[in-house]
Amino acid sequence: MADSTPQAMPQEAAPISEPPPAAEPLKTSTDSGNGAVKFASRKVCVYYGEKQALFDVDLDVLKNKVTALIGPSGCGKSTYLRCLNRMNDTIPICRVTGEISLDGVDIHSKAVDVVHLRARVGMVFQKPNPFPKSIYDNIAYGPRIHGIASSKGELDDIVQSSLEKAGLLKEVHDRLQEPGTGLSGGQQQRLCIARAVAVEPEVILMDEPCSALDPIATARIEELIDELRENYTIVIVTHSMQQAARVSQRTGFFHLGELVEFGETEQIFTNPQDERTQGYITGRFG
Amino acid sequence: MSNAVATDVQVAPNMNGSPRNASEAVAKSLKRRYAAEKRFRAYGLVAIIFAALCLAILLVTIVGKGYSAFTQTMIRLDITLYPQDIDPDGTRDPDVLSTANYQKLVKQAVQDLFPEVTNRRERRHLQEIISPGATYHIRDAVLEDTSLIGQRLVIEVPVSDDLDQFNKGFISGDVPEVERRVSDKQIAWFNRLKDRGVIISTFNTTLFTAGDSREPELAGIWGAVVGSFFTMAVTLLLSFPLAVGAAVYLEEFAPKNRWTDLIEVNINNLAAVPSIVFGLLGLAVFINFFGLPRSAPVVGGMVLALMTLPTIIIAARAALKAVPPSIREGAFGIGASPIQVVTHHVLPLAMPGILTGTIIGMAQALGETAPLLMIGMVAFIVDIPGGPLDPSTVLPVQIYLWSDAPERAFEERASAAIMVLLGFLIMMNAIAVVLRKRFERRW
Ligand SMILES: Nc1ncnc2c1ncn2[C@@H]1O[C@H](COP(=O)(O)OP(=O)(O)O)[C@@H](O)[C@H]1O
Ligand SMILES: [Mg+2]
Numbered sequence: 001m002a003d004s005t006p007q008a009m010p011q012e013a014a015p016i017s018e019p020p021p022a023a024e025p026l027k028t029s030t031d032s033g034n035g036a037v038k039f040a041s042r043k044v045c046v047y048y049g050e051k052q053a054l055f056d057v058d059l060d061v062l063k064n065k066v067t068a069l070i071g072p073s074g075c076g077k078s079t080y081l082r083c084l085n086r087m088n089d090t091i092p093i094c095r096v097t098g099e100i101s102l103d104g105v106d107i108h109s110k111a112v113d114v115v116h117l118r119a120r121v122g123m124v125f126q127k128p129n130p131f132p133k134s135i136y137d138n139i140a141y142g143p144r145i146h147g148i149a150s151s152k153g154e155l156d157d158i159v160q161s162s163l164e165k166a167g168l169l170k171e172v173h174d175r176l177q178e179p180g181t182g183l184s185g186g187q188q189q190r191l192c193i194a195r196a197v198a199v200e201p202e203v204i205l206m207d208e209p210c211s212a213l214d215p216i217a218t219a220r221i222e223e224l225i226d227e228l229r230e231n232y233t234i235v236i237v238t239h240s241m242q243q244a245a246r247v248s249q250r251t252g253f254f255h256l257g258e259l260v261e262f263g264e265t266e267q268i269f270t271n272p273q274d275e276r277t278q279g280y281i282t283g284r285f286g
Numbered sequence: 287m288s289n290a291v292a293t294d295v296q297v298a299p300n301m302n303g304s305p306r307n308a309s310e311a312v313a314k315s316l317k318r319r320y321a322a323e324k325r326f327r328a329y330g331l332v333a334i335i336f337a338a339l340c341l342a343i344l345l346v347t348i349v350g351k352g353y354s355a356f357t358q359t360m361i362r363l364d365i366t367l368y369p370q371d372i373d374p375d376g377t378r379d380p381d382v383l384s385t386a387n388y389q390k391l392v393k394q395a396v397q398d399l400f401p402e403v404t405n406r407r408e409r410r411h412l413q414e415i416i417s418p419g420a421t422y423h424i425r426d427a428v429l430e431d432t433s434l435i436g437q438r439l440v441i442e443v444p445v446s447d448d449l450d451q452f453n454k455g456f457i458s459g460d461v462p463e464v465e466r467r468v469s470d471k472q473i474a475w476f477n478r479l480k481d482r483g484v485i486i487s488t489f490n491t492t493l494f495t496a497g498d499s500r501e502p503e504l505a506g507i508w509g510a511v512v513g514s515f516f517t518m519a520v521t522l523l524l525s526f527p528l529a530v531g532a533a534v535y536l537e538e539f540a541p542k543n544r545w546t547d548l549i550e551v552n553i554n555n556l557a558a559v560p561s562i563v564f565g566l567l568g569l570a571v572f573i574n575f576f577g578l579p580r581s582a583p584v585v586g587g588m589v590l591a592l593m594t595l596p597t598i599i600i601a602a603r604a605a606l607k608a609v610p611p612s613i614r615e616g617a618f619g620i621g622a623s624p625i626q627v628v629t630h631h632v633l634p635l636a637m638p639g640i641l642t643g644t645i646i647g648m649a650q651a652l653g654e655t656a657p658l659l660m661i662g663m664v665a666f667i668v669d670i671p672g673g674p675l676d677p678s679t680v681l682p683v684q685i686y687l688w689s690d691a692p693e694r695a696f697e698e699r700a701s702a703a704i705m706v707l708l709g710f711l712i713m714m715n716a717i718a719v720v721l722r723k724r725f726e727r728r729w
Contacts, residue, residue, distance in 0.1 A: 123620075131631060142621065
């Protein structure tokens with residue numbers, strides 16, 4: 001948001017004179033074998049009007065990894081996720097401060113256009129929300145507005161390959177002109193993933209993508225997330241700890257707007273450092 | 287007071303008592319609840335029956351009064367088209383033909399019906415059984431086919447409106463002669479003509495093809511229909527884009543602050559402003575200040591557009607609000623710009639609702655009279671308007687004018703015009719209903 005830019009700018013200039021703390025490497029391109037940092041956020045605070053929803057969140061999203069965000073409901077997981085593609089811009093009362101960089105570039109800086117950012121960072125929502133258009137048009141919409149395809153044939157290819165990547169092609173290849181809203185819930189959610197994939201994003205954000213789905217559809221999506229990891233960086237919000245454990249490599253635990261603990265998924269689930277994390281994953285609250 | 291306390295005391299142990307007591311209490315109160323429901327249903331039923339009855343009475347009166355306007359009593363005249371009267375020089379010049387003295391021919395033909403009437407006053411009286419419009423019928427026939435000149439022409443022309451009303455049974459021969467508009471003599475002549483078989487009843491095409499006239503049998507609603515059409519066209523062209531633009535801006539782009547709240551309140555208030563005020567505004571601003579023509583559909587359309595704006599804005603905003611935010615998020619999420627989100631997704635989804643509101647607003651405008659009186663669309667206009675700048679009137683004003691006229695025949699035509707107007711309104715509302723049904727919730 002507008003307020004965040006002036007605050008973020010000096011920080012960007014700062015690192016040279018003021019070396020970052022060792023525990024929190026800032027914008028390093030590699031992280032000792034863990035891969036490149038895709039998103040780096042530092043001191044991210046979010047306010048809804050007067051109410052602060054996120055407090056100083058520092059979090060690195062690694063490339064080609066699945067990062068899971070867990071925590072009790074209302075703790076700010078979605079809010080954080082929506083910072084990454086600046087979806088919070090669409091909420092008038094929402095204000096974001098702190099620094100978030102994608103590939104080392106501050107996403108709030110003038111160099112980054114929000115439309116371009118959202119093309120690079122796709123999003124899948126909690127409730128499947130296909131457009132009330134045909135399956136084909138749902139997927140073709142993104143490429144069309146971004147002018148990605150230069151011909152009808154190319155667009156057809158994009159639609160096919162996106163459906164393929166979302167594991168939906170087999171089920172719908174013969175009814176691309178039928179409305180996307182006529183699919184089952186799980187299929188709709190995969191259609192939304194295909195729609196996000198179609199604009200060739202680098203990162204896909206998923207906000208509880210399985211919460212409205214039955215276990216079988218959930219399993220399909222989880223498989224899909226694992227496949228997509230090869231080519232995309234994925235950040236997934238989930239309220240299911242099992243899901244986080246199954247699909248993610250890194251996990252962050254949010255509580256009351258704070259990022260309490262963040263690290264390797266295995267470590268978070270087997271050996272949590274913070275007692276709040278421990279309490280949550282052992283089911284004592286949340 | 288004491289009663290209430292007593293029940294309280296009674297109820298309290300029941301509540302704490304065994305479940306059987308509680309279920310007894312429920313059973314008891316059930317009866318009361320069902321009775322209340324029954325009563326409520328009865329009230330609703332009564333209200334609906336009352337409304338239906340009123341509607342039925344309204345429709346029956348209008349149709350009962352107006353259906354007879356769809357027929358017109360005609361007389362078959364046998365006219366000799368003497369060339370010396372129509373085209374003495376034989377030029378067949380349309381100017382000459384259209385200004386020829388057909389009246390003389392008609393008079394002669396009527397006279398020939400009853401050669402025995404010789405008294406000058408009676409002769410004049412006899413002429414009154416024919417509509418003054420008969421001459422136009424003959425002129426039109428001649429202009430259409432000049433070879434008729436010099437021939438005998440058998441043509442059907444309207445009888446006078448009073449005889450028409452007499453023939454339809456609205457004027458009774460039983461009341462004293464001075465109290466009715468047709469004399470005993472005319473009735474006698476008319477009955478003899480009827481016996482001869484030259485009186486016929488035809489479908490009243492004039493009603494649908496002519497403009498207004500002082501003579502009921504020559505008057506039609508076409509001028510008003512065309513005027514209404516131009517007025518509605520102007521209203522639609524102005525109010526639809528303005529209202530949709532305003533609604534989209536307020537709903538999708540405007541910041542929510544005190545100013546937009548103020549605008550919202552004002553729009554809602556505007557919808558409640560008496561329509562005549564818009565007429566005054568139109569008179570002061572459009573006619574007196576901007577110098578636009580009086581009695582013209584442009585000005586009428588502009589005034590009605592002002593009146594319709596809030597209706598469409600409110601409907602459009604409701605329709606835009608009804609588009610689920612998830613659709614907007616989905617579009618934003620793949621990088622659509624705000625304007626793309628609106629034009630590609632939100633507006634198309636809201637369009638049925640917006641169109642429904644628009645049609646309802648237009649239907650309101652179509653039936654509006656008061657503001658148009660203020661801007662002079664109440665003038666007596668015979669010509670069919672050729673464009674939105676020509677002086678014209680509109681259907682409801684025509685109805686108003688006719689129902690104010692002294693002739694019984696105009697009353698009948700006013701009812702017929704109401705039927706036509708109602709037909710248009712029902713059609714528009716039906717379209718709105720179909721739209722609503724057709725595009726209900728596609729997500
Ligand atoms: N649009 C909004 N307006 C105001 N407050 C909001 C809005 N969205 C979220 N919040 C608040 O921010 C906090 C975090 O919400 P959210 O990020 O949705 O939590 P989570 O996704 O972890 O359940 C909650 O207290 C919620 O009430
Ligand atoms: Mg959430």
